[in-house]
Amino acid sequence: MFKNSLKNIGRSWSNLTGSLLGDRFDKIDPDLGDGDEALLRRQLQKWTTARGGEVSARKDAMQIGQLYQSLSSQGRERFLRMLANEFGPDREAIKTACMKYVAADPDDCGRIEEDLRELLISPRLMLLSQFNALPQGIKFLVDLRQDLLGFCRDDAELTTLDKEIRRLLATWFDLGLLEMRQIDWQSPAALLEKLVDYEAVHEIDSWQDLRHCLHLDRRCYAFFHPSMPGEPLIFVEVALTNGIAGSIQELLDESTPDIHPEEADTAIFYSISNAQRGLKGISFGNFLIKRVVESLKNELPNIKTFSTLSPIPGFARWLKKLDPSEVMSLLGEERASELHDLLTREGAADLNQMLEKTVWRKSDSASEALRPILKMLLYHYLHSTREDGQPIDPVERFHLGNGARIERVNWLGDNSKKGMEQAHGLMVNYLYPVKDIEANHEVYATKGKIVVSSAVKALKNGK
Known part of the structure; x- marks a missing residue:
């Protein structure tokens, strides 16, 4: 392209x-x-x-x-x-100007500052x-x-x-220059093709898949720049549902009957894709989500809940790096004992070895035994931070920075190959509570506090 x-x-x-x-x-x-x-x-x-x-x-x-x-x-x-x-800039000229600035009289500083600004271009x-x-x-x-x-x-x-x-x-690409537009099945074919090409979260395999993404109970919005009118900068896909969705496969199932938009009570943001790699590091997504929330509130006042259904791209990788003793320590005595018994029954040396074998996915008893264990470990993952105090998960950083809270963890929310490899099938709902978005953003931005629901908080104790 x-x-x-x-x-x-x-x-x-x-x-x-x-x-x-x-x-x-x-x-x-x-x-x-x-x-x-x-x-x-x-x-x-x-x-x-x-x-x-x-x-x-x-x-x-x-x-x-x-x-x-x-x-x-x-x-x-x-x-x-x-x-x-x-x-690049003339370093010797900059050095000379800096020396002049240090030695200058106060009356001359403004002129030398202006010279420095010019030299730095x-x-x-x-x-x-x-x-x-x-x-x-x-x-x-x-x-x-x-x-x-x-x-x-x-x-x-x-x-x-x-x-x-x-x-x-x-x-x-100042936000004041950007235009948010809804994309639907009547949009130009060239633009629809770009949605297929740029989709980064859930691959669109056919025109039929794309048509389903633009059905009656679906919405797609994108930011555009006036100098690139046919090129989406970033786009978000939304499903209108009753209640918060917990499975991406069910959400994308084409056989599921459509819901009339005026009968839905929830908007699920299930895919956000940056379409221009050359704009990496220039953030649009947080503003796009907030604009979409406002647009949907105006169009469909019956929509009261705004949530994501999000992947957890680094969970499996993080878990794999943990020493078996670290895993047991994070789980606490009760869950660690349950994991020990499970590993003994399954003939696995440690948790990661059992997960790699993938046999557990076909065993209802093993799967149910793993559910509270992996959810508890995911709680610790979502509260793990980098040196700068930010969460290690990029999707989490994005949504918490926007003012969302971690609402729910979904067991086998994505049972695709990619979903199992990334997070052993787990997915997260980040809720955007309209009245609390700004407060959540402030407490996260100023104090680094990760806002979670009571249900997610209970996972810390293995519940």
Whole structure:
């Protein structure tokens, strides 16, 4: 899809201006060999030092875009490394300005501060900023950053370039500029295809699957940017139900009769997908959910409960890292004794070995014996934190930061292969209590408090 995007962008720029690259660039090596790299370096130096007007600056940006689209993955990486290593701020000039600032009289500080601000804007950023004014230029830069993220790894210079572009994009994707739209079966086919491509939580295998996601008792909402009207930035899928859903398979079952929207009392957010990897680190999801809650409240006043049905992507991985003695310690004496008896009956050395065998899934007695044990361990997982005090689970961080509370843990809520591998089938409902969202957000943001229901709190004691 990214390659097609670049082709479309390049075609639109060519239509506007014709070929911008000239004879020297027509035969450029897609891998950007040493000779071509030197040629490009000279051209970039020319572009970044040019003092022309806005028209010539935009033409320079279009040249960069056309050049970039002609390169292979290797060529793009060399291009981006050159930008990162050779076209950053002038460090010597910044150092000199800093020394002047330290020694300056108070009356001169304002002028030197302004000089410093100018010096901190890198030549490459000034050039890349021109994409804001080009047709499809913002989409081009989003996709370019997607490439850059794949190259960064532990490279300090590329990481600096990435942060620079991310800050630039964050100003262009201010929430005040975004439009929330509902997507339904009447939406353009090209947009519906993108939902299939971008769905990150529950794979959509066919048009029939997609149609079910857009049925009478379903809703899909997305944020759009005016410069990318056909490209969703992030989208959320919602099911209208009676009561809080506990199984994703039941929720997605196409044979289940539709509920008339005016007869439902609950909205279940069951999939949130970021559609543009190049916008990683720029958060839209929390605002989208709140906007959807307001929209549904206005459209369907009968909807009183707003909840998610969410995966727990790191639980199985966390559990696997625990030493058997740690598992027993977390469970306490009573549940640890039950686990010991279960392992003896099943002929397993420890819990992780038993879970890996997967035989327990076919045994009702083993499954029921594991239920309180895994739920209790999940409680401890959901209360485990990183060095910064934030929960280790990314989905949990997202929803608690939005003002939700952990409402319920669902046993075998996702019995798909992915669900069993990620969390041994467990899923979580994060409830968005309309009256308490802001209070929950504040207590989490200021005190790090994880707000849970009484039912979830009881899991700590193995209940």
